[in-house]
Amino acid sequence: xxxxxxxxxxxxxxxxxxxxxxxxxxxxxxxxxxxxxxxxxxxxxxxxxxxxxxxxxxxxxxxxxxxxxxxxxxxxxxxxxxxxxxxxxxxxxxxxxxxxxxxxxxxxxxxxxxxxxxxxxxxxxxxxxxxxxxxxxxxxxxxxxxxxxxxxxxxxxxxxxxxxxxxxxxxxxxxxxxxxxxxxxxxxxxxxxxxxxxxxxxxxxxxxxxxxxxxxxxxxxxxxxxxxxxxxxxxxxxxxxxxxxxxxxxxxxxxxxxxxxxxxxxxxxxxxxxxxxxxxxxxxxxxxxxxxxxxxxxxxxxxxxxxxxxxxxxxxxxxxxxxxxxxxxxxxxxxxxxxxxxxxxxxxxxxxxxxxxxxxxxxxxxxxxxxxx
Amino acid sequence: xxxxxxxxxxxxxxxxxxxxxxxxxxxxxxxxxxxxxxxxxxxxxxxxxxxxxxxxxxxxxxxxxxxxxxxxxxxxxxxxxxxxxxxxxxxxxxxxxxxxxxxxxxxxxxxxxxxxxxxxxxxxxxxxxxxxxxxxxxxxxxxxxxxxxxxxxxxxxxxxxxxxxxxxxxxxxxxxxxxxxxxxxxxxxxxxxxxxxxxxxxxxxxxxxxxxxxxxxxxxxxxxxxxxxxxxxxxxxxxxxxxxxxxxxxxxxxxxxxxxxxxxxxxxxxxxxxxxxxxxxxxxxxxxxxxxxxxxxxxxxxxxxxxxxxxxxxxxxxxxxxxxxxxxxxxxxxxxxxxxxxxxxxxxxxxxxxxxxxxxxxxxxxxxxxxxxxxxxxxxxxxxxxxxxxxxxxxxxxxxxxxxxxxxxxxxxxxxxxxxxxxxx
Numbered sequence: 001x002x003x004x005x006x007x008x009x010x011x012x013x014x015x016x017x018x019x020x021x022x023x024x025x026x027x028x029x030x031x032x033x034x035x036x037x038x039x040x041x042x043x044x045x046x047x048x049x050x051x052x053x054x055x056x057x058x059x060x061x062x063x064x065x066x067x068x069x070x071x072x073x074x075x076x077x078x079x080x081x082x083x084x085x086x087x088x089x090x091x092x093x094x095x096x097x098x099x100x101x102x103x104x105x106x107x108x109x110x111x112x113x114x115x116x117x118x119x120x121x122x123x124x125x126x127x128x129x130x131x132x133x134x135x136x137x138x139x140x141x142x143x144x145x146x147x148x149x150x151x152x153x154x155x156x157x158x159x160x161x162x163x164x165x166x167x168x169x170x171x172x173x174x175x176x177x178x179x180x181x182x183x184x185x186x187x188x189x190x191x192x193x194x195x196x197x198x199x200x201x202x203x204x205x206x207x208x209x210x211x212x213x214x215x216x217x218x219x220x221x222x223x224x225x226x227x228x229x230x231x232x233x234x235x236x237x238x239x240x241x242x243x244x245x246x247x248x249x250x251x252x253x254x255x256x257x258x259x260x261x262x263x264x265x266x267x268x269x270x271x272x273x274x275x276x277x278x279x280x281x282x283x284x285x286x287x288x289x290x291x292x293x294x295x296x297x298x299x300x301x302x303x304x305x306x307x308x309x310x311x312x313x314x315x316x317x318x319x320x321x322x323x324x325x326x327x328x329x330x331x332x333x334x335x336x337x338x339x340x341x342x343x344x345x346x347x348x349x350x351x352x353x354x355x356x357x358x359x360x361x362x363x364x365x366x367x368x369x370x371x372x373x
Numbered sequence: 374x375x376x377x378x379x380x381x382x383x384x385x386x387x388x389x390x391x392x393x394x395x396x397x398x399x400x401x402x403x404x405x406x407x408x409x410x411x412x413x414x415x416x417x418x419x420x421x422x423x424x425x426x427x428x429x430x431x432x433x434x435x436x437x438x439x440x441x442x443x444x445x446x447x448x449x450x451x452x453x454x455x456x457x458x459x460x461x462x463x464x465x466x467x468x469x470x471x472x473x474x475x476x477x478x479x480x481x482x483x484x485x486x487x488x489x490x491x492x493x494x495x496x497x498x499x500x501x502x503x504x505x506x507x508x509x510x511x512x513x514x515x516x517x518x519x520x521x522x523x524x525x526x527x528x529x530x531x532x533x534x535x536x537x538x539x540x541x542x543x544x545x546x547x548x549x550x551x552x553x554x555x556x557x558x559x560x561x562x563x564x565x566x567x568x569x570x571x572x573x574x575x576x577x578x579x580x581x582x583x584x585x586x587x588x589x590x591x592x593x594x595x596x597x598x599x600x601x602x603x604x605x606x607x608x609x610x611x612x613x614x615x616x617x618x619x620x621x622x623x624x625x626x627x628x629x630x631x632x633x634x635x636x637x638x639x640x641x642x643x644x645x646x647x648x649x650x651x652x653x654x655x656x657x658x659x660x661x662x663x664x665x666x667x668x669x670x671x672x673x674x675x676x677x678x679x680x681x682x683x684x685x686x687x688x689x690x691x692x693x694x695x696x697x698x699x700x701x702x703x704x705x706x707x708x709x710x711x712x713x714x715x716x717x718x719x720x721x722x723x724x725x726x727x728x729x730x731x732x733x734x735x736x737x738x739x740x741x742x743x744x745x746x747x748x749x750x751x752x753x754x755x756x757x758x759x760x761x762x763x764x765x766x767x768x769x770x771x772x773x774x775x776x777x778x779x780x781x782x783x784x785x786x787x788x789x790x791x792x793x794x795x796x797x798x
Contacts, residue, residue: 040509043509065656098651103483103526104483104484104485104526107485109504109505112491112505113502113503113504113505115488116491116492116495116503116504116507116508117502117503119488119492120492120495120496120503124423125492126422126423126583127423127425127426129488129583129584130422130423130424130425130426130427130583130587131426133583133584133587134426134427134428134587134590134591137587137588137591139591139592140592141588142588142589142591142592143592143656143657143784143785145483145485146483146547146549146784146785147483147526147547148483148547148548148549148552148783148784148785148787149549149656149784149785151548151651151785151787152549152656152784152785152786152787153656153785155651155652155653155785155786156653156654156655156656156786158653159653160651160653161650161651161652161653161665161786162649162650162651163649163650163651163787163789164548164651164786164787165546165547165548165555165559165787166546166547166548167544167545167546168481168483168526168527168545168546168547169525169526169527169530169543169544169545170525170526170527172527172542173526173527173544173545175542176542176544179542180544180559183562183566183568184562187565187566189562204505204506204508204509205485205486205505207509208486208494208505208508208509208512209486209521209524209525210521211509211512211513212486212494212512212517212518212520212521212524213518213521213522214515214518214521265541265542266541266542267531267534267541267542267543269535362522362525362527363527363531364527364542366542
């Protein structure tokens with residue numbers, strides 16, 4: 001035990017399985033997926049449950065300024081602050097730091113479709129594009145699309161204003177967000193962080209990004225490990241964690257949920273065998289684990305290499321595939337794994353310590369150990 | 374073991390041992406510095422795409438480079454970053470080609486599939502009314518796999534990481550218009566924590582395309598004084614009416630001071646302090662009391678262990694928007710009192726290089742230290758009486774510069790300030 005230990009003292013989650021940590025911990029004993037197969041057919045997505053936005057985004061004017069990815073994220077951030085007993089504590093929030101992992105926001109699908117149709121036959125497509133964009137896009141839509149504006153909205157709605165940064169870059173953005181927050185706490189630079197990510201998978205443009213690379217799997221009923229590298233089913237998830245130094249948490253009487261070890265992060269060149277060896281090394285460095293939450297995406301060779309690395313772990317720990325529960329939420333997936341591990345350990349539903357893995361579908365590898373506080 | 378060089382807070386000192394820059398003024402420090410100190414503008418009429426129907430028709434685009442096909446923001450941002458990084462890494466003399474012994478921190482503009490690529494996929498997916506269903510059908514043919522990696526958020530940093538052989542997990546980040554400064558801050562912190570002996574910190578932005586310009590235009594953020602183009606960016610002037618978009622990249626090699634000294638490297642300057650503070654007031658406007666700006670500047674000074682009176686010059690965010698310049702000057706007056714150091718804005722010449730700005734302007738700040746000369750703020754012909762500070766207007770000023778404050782403030786309330794010095798503080 002050290003005063004600079006990094007503790008998780010708050011969790012906020014919205015996914016297809018529900019809101020808050022409880023339904024996710026319960027799903028460890030048997031999961032009923034909630035999937036939308038119609039809206040984007042032939043694609044399926046793990047759609048987020050509806051939430052009562054007013055609870056954590058009280059002003060309608062704020063809600064209107066955001067698109068769904070920002071609303072989910074801002075909502076989950078508020079839930080995490082509430083869970084940590086920090087909501088409305090202006091003094092602490094003013095020196096709380098923030099790291100968000102995310103991509104960008106939603107397009108205006110109707111406008112885009114009309115423009116694509118019109119451009120096809122326009123004599124000067126670029127001039128046509130100028131005219132349509134100037135007259136058809138909502139001026140404030142940009143602010144709902146900019147990656148860093150999820151963090152901006154969290155600052156505005158919840159008053160988290162110590163300083164913020166937004167990491168982009170698919171799964172690894174989520175790994176590095178928690179890595180940097182933990183390192184800043186551990187080194188004594190800061191005491192209090194809000195960190196996490198948000199992904200709205202119920203978007204044609206979101207599916208498009210991964211379908212271009214052939215990474216989207218269409219049948220969520222097939223378990224991740226049975227897909228033979230075929231891909232992932234996109235899932236919506238907004239997950240935020242309050243991270244806090246032990247010293248700070250104890251001084252304010254906060255309830256620790258779990259303790260977070262140092263996050264290990266690498267980017268292998270993805271030659272055959274790279275993922276297996278790098279993950280094996282990181283798991284060994286993290287130390288023995290009694291259970292694993294795997295961020296295996298189900299895509300390509302790295303999927304089976306991750307499974308092989310886990311199969312080689314001593315003591316045959318139980319392995320939980322997060323992708324079989326909520327689909328794959330890319331930037332939000334690692335925070336989800338950490339939250340689930342923390343909640344499960346605190347509830348006595350998984351033996352700790354728990355290793356959480358991330359193997360990006362395209363790049364990046366990460367491991368962290370979560371244990372009892 | 375040799376005695377460690379530590380700052381006032383007992384942390385390792387962070388040296389700058391390599392710098393590279395590309396803007397509309399040219400490729401490399403030499404060309405940029407010559408143009409910048411001569412007061413030459415890189416802002417011109419846009420020729421990259423038709424500007425018919427647009428309110429703003431000028432920008433500081435970089436049009437002279439050979440870019441991979443298809444031409445798009447990620448490919449241009451990559452090439453800008455690559456050129457800046459080549460210059461910085463060559464100058465630092467650290468490692469060997471393809472084996473940079475440090476981490477990569479990269480400010481990149483958010484990406485999305487651009488119109489030409491989206492149109493290709495849509496037309497491959499159907500021929501009636503086009504919607505995202507057709508775009509997805511086109512994508513599902515597998516014929517557009519090359520677009521996939523192009524439009525991933527982490528792709529530019531990945532390619533840079535591969536070329537330079539950076540170590541660890543490269544970070545792609547955004548804090549809007551303060552992104553470049555944030556990339557530098559992350560590098561400083563990693564070295565102070567002892568995680569890495571060196572860091573390659575880059576800010577890059579090559580995203581002037583029609584939709585990007587229109588988005589800022591619809592927010593009324595851009596200057597519409599298109600004629601003459603080089604006169605549009607007028608930071609701190611009374612008749613300023615918005616910023617001008619620019620492109621470019623800045624790259625810094627940061628290195629543990631003792632590590633640099635031990636290998637006999639030339640120390641170009643010291644990254645002495647980083648400060649930040651969020652603003653929860655509004656998505657595009659800063660808090661009317663200036664608290665977040667004041668807080669970020671003070672935090673940077675505190676982090677560097679300097680008093681306001683020890684800053685020789687301020688490299689302003691100075692976007693030339695009515696809001697920014699007023700608030701920034703007010704913030705500086707609050708921190709520095711009667712004696713606001715001479716202040717200048719490089720954006721008068723290179724425009725607002727957005728994601729890259731913090732890094733580009735950090736390079737220019739350090740060049741001020743190296744050369745003892747503060748580049749001018751051009752177009753400063755009608756001083757704003759509400760901004761009673763010493764703007765280095767129209768002509769460069771020679772001065773002994775041992776410390777610079779560089780400000781970056783972003784949409785979404787992300788404020789980051791850097792303090793650079795000639796020697797360890």
